[in-house]
Structures are given as C-alpha cells and as structure tokens.
Amino acid sequence: MKRIAMIAACILISTSVGFSQDGKGLTEEERKKEMNDLTPEEKAEKRTQKLTTELSLTDEQAVKIKAINLAHIKEMDKIHEEMKALRKKAKEEREKTKNEIEDVLTDEQKEKFEAKIEEHKKKREEHKKEKCEHHQHH
Secondary structure (H helix, E strand, C coil): HHHHHHHHHHHHHHHHHHCCCCCCCCHHHHHHHHCCCCCHHHHHHHHHHHHHHHCCCCCHHHHHHHHHCCCHHHHHHHHHHHHHHHHHHHHHHHHHHHHHHHHHHHHHHHHHHHHHHHHHHHHHEEEEEEEHHHHHHC
C-alpha cells in the first residue's frame, strides 16, 4: 500500500509539474503557491486554456474538458484534505506509542531508542528520495 501511494505521489508530482508549467520561470515553490491561491474554477480554466492552446481544442471540446478538469480538481482537493487528516492522525498515533514506550524505558534505553528512531527516519528519507527519482526516470 505504501509503495502504491509513493508511486502515485511521484507520478502526480511529475505530471503536475510538467502539466502546469507556464513558462513564467517560476520556481516549483512559487508555482505551487500561485496554484494554491486559485479557486478550483480558476485552476480548471487555466488547465483548459493550456490544453486548448496545445491541442487546438474546439470551443465545444474546451467546455467539456473544463467540466472534466473542474470535477477532477474538486475530487483531488477532497482527497488531499482526507490525506492530510490521515497523516495528522498517524503522526499523533506514532507520537502516542513512542511516549508510551519511553515511559517503560530507562534513561539509557531512551537514548538508544531515540537514536534508532533518528536512524530509521534518515533511511526512510533516503529510500523515499531514491524511489521518487527511480519513478521519474521511467
């Protein structure tokens, strides 16, 4: 499940980057902020305009595609909010479990436990970076 979520995230990121670049020379962070400031309707309009230009869409096609884009954006916004809530819940659960374990440990054991947690975080970040890079090249 984690692997599927990671692959989906990598694909979403790589396609979103390519799909929404508008030649303004914005950094990734600036572009994300600019897109986040737009309403779902404005995002759908922007995406549709880009496709209209790139694919020479007819007016009829543009209207249909804008509706598709709007439905997609609204659904994705909902999914992102659900994911954010789940990440928060998971983080709280991990913190609770960590605290319960630490309550049982001696000070020396707590130090070793913390070191293992930090080591695991580093490995997970490296693995996450490698997975994303691997999927962007394929």
